[in-house]
Amino acid sequence: QKEVEQDPGPLSVPEGAIVSLNCTYSNSAFQYFMWYRQYSRKGPELLMYTYSSGNKEDGRFTAQVDKSSKYISLFIRDSQPSDSATYLCAMIDNNDMRFGAGTRLTVKP
Amino acid sequence: NAGVTQTPKFQVLKTGQSMTLQCAQDMNHEYMSWYRQDPGMGLRLIHYSVGAGITDQGEVPNGYNVSRSTTEDFPLRLLSAAPSQTSVYFCASSYSSDRAGEQYFGPGTRLTVT
Numbered sequence: 527q528k529e530v531e532q533d534p535g536p537l538s539v540p541e542g543a544i545v546s547l548n549c550t551y552s553n554s555a556f557q558y559f560m561w562y563r564q565y566s567r568k569g570p571e572l573l574m575y576t577y578s579s580g581n582k583e584d585g586r587f588t589a590q591v592d593k594s595s596k597y598i599s600l601f602i603r604d605s606q607p608s609d610s611a612t613y614l615c616a617m618i619d620n621n622d623m624r625f626g627a628g629t630r631l632t633v634k635p
Numbered sequence: 636n637a638g639v640t641q642t643p644k645f646q647v648l649k650t651g652q653s654m655t656l657q658c659a660q661d662m663n664h665e666y667m668s669w670y671r672q673d674p675g676m677g678l679r680l681i682h683y684s685v686g687a688g689i690t691d692q693g694e695v696p697n698g699y700n701v702s703r704s705t706t707e708d709f710p711l712r713l714l715s716a717a718p719s720q721t722s723v724y725f726c727a728s729s730y731s732s733d734r735a736g737e738q739y740f741g742p743g744t745r746l747t748v749t
Contacts, residue, residue, distance in 0.1 A: 534675065558736040569639075569725055569740030570678070614677060618736045621685060622693065623668070625678040 529553050532615055532626025541635050545602040549615035549626045552596065556617035556624070559591050561600045564612045564628065573613075574600065605633045637661050639741035641726050647747045648716040656711040656744050658726030666729045667709040668693070668738065669701065671722040678725065684709055685732040716748045 532549045539545055547561075558577055562570035574589040576582045576598075582589045590599040598617075602609055610633050615626040642657045660667065668683035680693030684703040698720060700712040709728075713720060723745050727738040 530677075532677070560736045567743075569727075569742050570738075571740065572737055575737055616678075616736065621666075621683060621691070621732050621735050623680050623683075623735065623738075624694070625670075627675055627677040 530624045530626045533629055534627050536630040536632060538632045538634060539605055541605060541607060541633055543605050545605050545631060547600040547613050547629050549598050550596055551617055553619060555619040558618045559598050560616040561589055562614040562616060564614060570614055607633050607635050609633050639726055639728055639739050641741035641744050643744060645745045649749055650716060650718060652716050654713050656724055658709045658741060659707050660728040663706060664728035665731045666735050668727050669711045670725045672725060673722050718748045721748045722746060
């Protein structure tokens, strides 16, 4: 079993839809939780960075962490075609970072 | 600021050859790391460094060496290339190990080993 599980998709939604992306993990020592966005043939870029359980909002993006269930989510409101990318969850324990496999999202106009 | 730069962008090696992937950052970041990205596997940490002169192994270190003689540079050496090392390699940096999750990634090096 991988330490971080993420459904690879692909996920296709119409423009304006609410998107929900999820990851589960097994190592309770993970302290920080991140979401990265990666466009095709580019390096990942940081979207959200959270520490505690609960919600963190930034514009159309909301990151949710539930440490008791070892489950994190990213919600995208009013999705746009420019949101089409691969979304990677990541978590870290003492400098050792683990990524999910990534979910490929397509937002259709 | 150029951010994180990587060279070369593409490389083809024959089995058994060695090479060095270059990584540099101009943000005065303490923490630097190398990942490989394979289909269905996500990003896997190869080696990381929390500062000049300090390096440590990540999840998949075998077949790779690193050194960190300056804050700016963090080269990755493939000692004897194998087809299993065909991958896309990303270098990343962050301000410090306390903020290791907030990483800036380079554009990647696509490596093919035949």
